[in-house]
Amino acid sequence: MATEIDKNFLEKIEMLVDSKDDKTLLSLLSDEHPADIAEIIDELGLDDATYIFKLLSSEISAEALILIDEDDREKILQNLSAQEIAEEIDELDTDDAADILSELPQERVTKVISEIEDDEHAKDIVDLLRYEEGTAGSLMAKELVKVKENWMVPTCVRKMRTQAQEVSRVHSIYVVDKDDVLIGRLSLKDLLVASAKSKISDIYIPKVDSVNVKDDVEDVARVMQKYDLEAIPVVDDNHVLLGRITIDDIVDLIVEEAEKDYQMAAGITEDIDADDSIFDKTKARLPWLILGLVGGMAAASIMGGFDEALQLFPELFYFTPLIAAMAGNVGVQSSAIIVQGLAGDNLKGSKLNRLLKEIGLSMVNGIILAGLIFLFGTFLDYQLNVLFTISISLVIVIIFASLIGTFVPLILDKNGIDPAVATGPFITTSNDIFGIFIFFFIAKLILGF
């Protein structure tokens, strides 16, 4: 489908930039989709990227601009004048324009806005910039097709033609009353099959989903996914129509959130790629490793406190990695299920019920695993009392680990902290420490060293 952006293609582009062969460059790039142009720009050095960017018509470069990596975009925008940025902004939908402006320093924003030609467009963008990140307002675009309930179909079609030229994609047509209050929608399909003599109030669908401008974007994503919506209108507290959110932004949001949760579970804090620099990767990975290190030191101290057992029951020490690993694995499993349940908003039932179920589950798992240890251990000629100690401790450690895995994300969520942080190194490390302590404590009780 798309041109493969390989090394040869990039070298060709670099050569053409060096020789300033604008004509060949333009003919080579004019057939590319802005998403592919963005990929090419991401791969080039800053000077070459800026050259290409300025060479392209702002119609294409603007669309590419919103798809370039944030770091590259920042650098390219630094190389552009306020007027050049305004030309790009002129081509963009209000939501994308506001996203780009929100990345610039405040004084540049003011300059760029004063250079935007279309006053209406500028006003809409300024309006969007007020909404807090993470709210429906920050994701919506002002471009939409809306019709008044008292229009006749021919008036409606005429007015819609003008509006449609402003809107890159028509989804639903929203119906408002005289005060701009959203009262329903008109589907394009209905319009295609409607007679010219109808009035909008006769043919519109009075039922329309909407979200409040202050709603959380993750709730918006959930609603749009659940009801299979391609666009959803955004209203204020008085139900006045303000804008709309389209599914493409939601798809990006879902993918971003999923990647963030996945990386967080793996102990990576910042959004990094396989090809980022060693410095960026270290910054994202090292804090979690230091956490693990501190946990390991704590575990070492705990074990040092039980050194009386070293002579009599060295096997206890051989089994600490097993106990730690099981505590970690069980904790991660439990927390992952809770984190996903919270993300999907489908945790039902009471806390007590969850507690009992989790204890039941971990007892079943723990007893099976303890049985296996006993079996293997007998086969390997371990002392019976040591095996018994390890098996009993394992069951108790697993129960504790699963309770910590279940309730830590619930508690974090209740306190407004992203529960995803709980899956991964955080749970693994704390469960290692708890697990090893419980193990030696029980061993001391049973074996009496």
Place this chain on the structure above:
Amino acid sequence: MATEIDKNFLEKIEMLVDSKDDKTLLSLLSDEHPADIAEIIDELGLDDATYIFKLLSSEISAEALILIDEDDREKILQNLSAQEIAEEIDELDTDDAADILSELPQERVTKVISEIEDDEHAKDIVDLLRYEEGTAGSLMAKELVKVKENWMVPTCVRKMRTQAQEVSRVHSIYVVDKDDVLIGRLSLKDLLVASAKSKISDIYIPKVDSVNVKDDVEDVARVMQKYDLEAIPVVDDNHVLLGRITIDDIVDLIVEEAEKDYQMAAGITEDIDADDSIFDKTKARLPWLILGLVGGMAAASIMGGFDEALQLFPELFYFTPLIAAMAGNVGVQSSAIIVQGLAGDNLKGSKLNRLLKEIGLSMVNGIILAGLIFLFGTFLDYQLNVLFTISISLVIVIIFASLIGTFVPLILDKNGIDPAVATGPFITTSNDIFGIFIFFFIAKLILGF
């Protein structure tokens, strides 16, 4: 927005079912979106669910049917006759109809299909059933709006009206030549602003993205996300238009894949919810725990082999959980980055380059962490030669762990195995074993016990 489906509401529904108060039930449910009806049905017992399902008009129940949990759907469908299922199928788009039929036993499928009233619809569904799961064909619907290039706009609009009645959502209008070969598209916006005197060949856009019917669905998702498409036409090898895939199916696919990868990284094999039964959860979790158990037993054996060190250097044994945890954490971090890079199809550069970068990164991390251990350890009065051993081993273990984390998913992917399986317990367990072995091996070399 939506009615909160709480306990009270469900109890009310159950009471109404008990008293067979169909009128109140219908008036209560008629305003609900099929997605909410599906949620209600998921929460009810089988008898109540079937009762509600049969009570609703097939227009609503059919839409709810595709959203019900697979397990519940299977049971409800067992309670319906072939003719009743055919009535539901009649209401559904071909892609959803095919999805539901593909879950039924073969002989039931044949019966249901023979009961479908609309022969054309039945033929389309049978056609869709041939495509292998995971291909674009398995995800596409036959419903679409297509026009011939030689039509005039008025003819086109007339013909489209008929087609649009069959299609629940019009996205793009596809333009084909006389042999049904896809040659372009007509956007709805263009149609709204087009003059009645134009011919389709004058106004259509000759550039149209498409996917082959045999393409992998994940590639389709990537293309649709990258190019912000809401629908994409599906063609065969001769570029004949066969169907289209819409973004709502892609959103579901992306969410499902993300959940699966997340669960796999946490050591959970099957798609389970927080509210599934203990048996289902054990089935999904226990295999990974057994893997961890076997790994732990292996680690215990390795340590048992170095028992000469027990008297002289007990600290080595206290530090094994730390070494194992670091090896596991680093491995998971490295593999997560590769798994995401593979999923996003954005791994660039050569293998050698990746190898060198990964070694560089882990040396930087390893040396910082080793320095910290040395610092803490001196403060805690550990023997210098033991601290030195632990620090050196840690650097080497981290390098190994990151290489395993990097290359295991790459090798799995090359062999057609989902690389996501590598993140989580698999990497943690193997890195625990390798880490502990390397640790004691190096300790023996340095300390000479």
